[in-house]
Amino acid sequence: MLADPGYTARRDTIRTYFDRTALDAWKRFATDAPMGRVRATVRAGRAEMRAEILNRFPADLRGWRILDAGCGAGALAIALAERGADVTGIDLSPELVGYAREALPKFTNGGAVRLHAGDMLTRIFGRFDAVVAMDSIIHYTRAQALEALLTLAGNTNSKIVFTHAPRTPLLSAMHAAGKLFPRSDRSPMIEPVAPQWFARALRDELGADGWHVGDSRRIQRGFYISNCMELARDGNAFKAEAA
Numbered sequence: 001m002l003a004d005p006g007y008t009a010r011r012d013t014i015r016t017y018f019d020r021t022a023l024d025a026w027k028r029f030a031t032d033a034p035m036g037r038v039r040a041t042v043r044a045g046r047a048e049m050r051a052e053i054l055n056r057f058p059a060d061l062r063g064w065r066i067l068d069a070g071c072g073a074g075a076l077a078i079a080l081a082e083r084g085a086d087v088t089g090i091d092l093s094p095e096l097v098g099y100a101r102e103a104l105p106k107f108t109n110g111g112a113v114r115l116h117a118g119d120m121l122t123r124i125f126g127r128f129d130a131v132v133a134m135d136s137i138i139h140y141t142r143a144q145a146l147e148a149l150l151t152l153a154g155n156t157n158s159k160i161v162f163t164h165a166p167r168t169p170l171l172s173a174m175h176a177a178g179k180l181f182p183r184s185d186r187s188p189m190i191e192p193v194a195p196q197w198f199a200r201a202l203r204d205e206l207g208a209d210g211w212h213v214g215d216s217r218r219i220q221r222g223f224y225i226s227n228c229m230e231l232a233r234d235g236n237a238f239k240a241e242a243a
Contacts, residue, residue, distance in 0.1 A: 007144045011119065014139050015092040030073035030103070038223050045224025046135070050076050052217055052228050053132055053161050054083075061085035062110050067128040069120035069152065070136020074100035074113065080132070081111030088125050089115040121151045128155065133162040135226055142193050146201050149231075153206055159232050166218055166227040167192040195227050202231060210234040 028035060029043050053076065057064075062084035068077040071089030073096060081087045091097050094117035101115050116125075120136060131152050137145040145164065152160055199213045214230035 004144060004147065007140065007147070010140055010144065011092065018091075018093040018096060030075060030100075041222025042224045045219055045221030045226065048221060049134060049163060049219045049224075049226055049228060050079065052219060053134060053163075054079055056159075056161050056214075056228075056230055057083070057130070059083060064129045065127075067120075067125070067131045067152075067156075069131055069133040071100065071115060072096060072134075074104065074115060076132060076134055077113045077115070078105065081107050081113045082109070084109045084111045086111065087113045088128070089113060090118055090120045090122065090125075091115070092119070093117065121148060123155055127157060129157045130159040130161070131156050133160070135163050137162060138165045138190050138226070141191050142197070145191075145193070146198070146205070149202065150205055153209075153211060153231065157233065159230070161228065161230050163226045163228050164195075164198060165190045165192045166225065167194045195229060198229060206231065 029039070029046065035043060057080070060083060061080060064080075064085040066080055066085045066087045068074075068080070068087055068089040071077050071091045072093075074089055077087045077089040089097075089100070091100075097115050097117045104113055104115070107113075120133070133149075133152070137148055140148065149160065149162065195216045195218075199216070202211070202213050211231050211233050214232055216227060216229045218225070218227045
């Protein structure tokens with residue numbers, strides 16, 4: 001885990017938000033229950049982003065050990081396990097993890113999901129073949145998000161697929177408008193980052209270790225705007241290419 005006290009403070013703010021302020025809303029995201037127009041666009045956008053992340057993995061994930069960093073209610077972890085992966089999901093919110101555990105299905109193809117409450121950067125669960133981090137670094141500063149990705153890369157054999165908030169005029173305007181809401185209703189700050197900045201920084205930091213930056217794709221559905229990026233490691237039996 002990062003020793004940066006700023007990261008720790010931001011992490012604790014995020015945990016409080018998802019465990020208290022927004023818990024009921026995030027439970028509803030995991031169901032088909034009716035939602036207001038704004039939240040419905042977020043639900044649709046998140047579903048499209050999950051599909052985009054899954055498209056970056058082979059259909060048969062038997063033998064893969066995958067970390068879902070910031071697993072939330074477990075939808076992505078379940079989808080990966082349905083392809084045969086052994087998935088460890090970690091989320092800051094104990095309440096959300098408890099809710100997700102109750103909804104876990106049984107897997108008949110060798111896949112498995114184990115969910116834990118805690119910091120996604122912990123190394124107590126060993127190394128992973130791949131990491132997915134869907135909308136889990138968006139609440140950290142640019143420097144903290146980069147450092148988190150570097151920490152994850154140090155414990156990953158082959159592949160990392162993550163999302164971040166892209167810097168766009170619309171997203172900047174939406175964030176500015178969000179400041180008009182009462183503080184108690186506000187989600188933790190999101191820091192938009194240009195994909196080019198992430199790509200350059202990751203190449204500079206990880207290129208010497210055999211990592212390269214793959215395709216980038218933006219998903220936008222109403223109030224949901226997120227950018228998917230991929231890191232792959234050369235010379236390490238990159239399973240997605242061998243499948």
